[in-house]
Amino acid sequence: MKVILDTDPGIDDALAFILLRAMPEVCLQAITTTHGNTTVQKCTDNALKLVELLGMQDIPVAEGAHEPLVKALSVAEETHGDTGLGHAVLPSAKIKAVDSNAANLIIDLVNANPNEITILCIGPVTNIALALLKEPGLRKKIKNVVSMAGTIHYPGNATPSSEYNVFCDPEAFDILLRSGIDLTIVPLDVTYKCLFTKSHVERLAGAKEDIRNFIDRSTAFYMEFHAEYQGIEGCAINDPLAAAILVKPELVTFRDYYVDIELHGEFTTAKLSADHFAATGKAPNAKVAMEVDVDGFMDFFIERVKTL
Ligand code: RIB
């Protein structure tokens, strides 16, 4: 399975990097970075550091959008720390990002591999939107997009009604929703059931020491955020669930929904609405993960990480 990872690392993004490294079923074609959890410069720096931690130096890293299509830049350093990786510290990367920007690299790789590439989006989808705006025909050549995004019934984590990736660039997500691309959405409804705790860190005993230490230190910060800001024990590992679904879709239950997005609400901008009862009469435009086998996912994550 050929995959481009579009990401804003970010603590849970980093866990997705680690899981992807332990998924030989996935052949990563590129890693593209975007603004989101922190600035795109820090996200790119973190991506390069993670690539070196995981021995993935053969995978090109391309820096992407510095800011959203329309709204002002948002960052979430209270959630992910000022470096974007919580309490974890990784050595400065020796490797550099490629010269191409993210949107151009996505366009080139999809054109070179028509109908073969899955784009796993685990941050704001600005890069995908820019690629589609630059080359509208690309929408017919992308095999599918899997996006950790949005919330259907669960409370928003960015505003009361919006999830952070969509909140960061709602106009970009609107372009993706209207693109006609085979779209899978992995919302907070399922990711916030996947709470990674200290007991899961303990279950990683025997895993590669530098990886286990990274997971421990990065998620420690993430757990502090969830406790202080959301009253939650543990931390929602949103992005690794989206990655896991690539090879174990049976971990979740999907519903086909027509999904729309609010772009002009006074309180609800970036809210997704899923047409559960087909009230709009519009055909579904997304497959939405609405239930998850939490233990099955956590076991998968821990077992795979221990193979590294
Ligand atoms: O709302 C959760 C999402 O926003 C995750 O992808 C997290 O990394 C942040 O980007």
Ligand code: CA
């Ligand atoms: Ca992310």
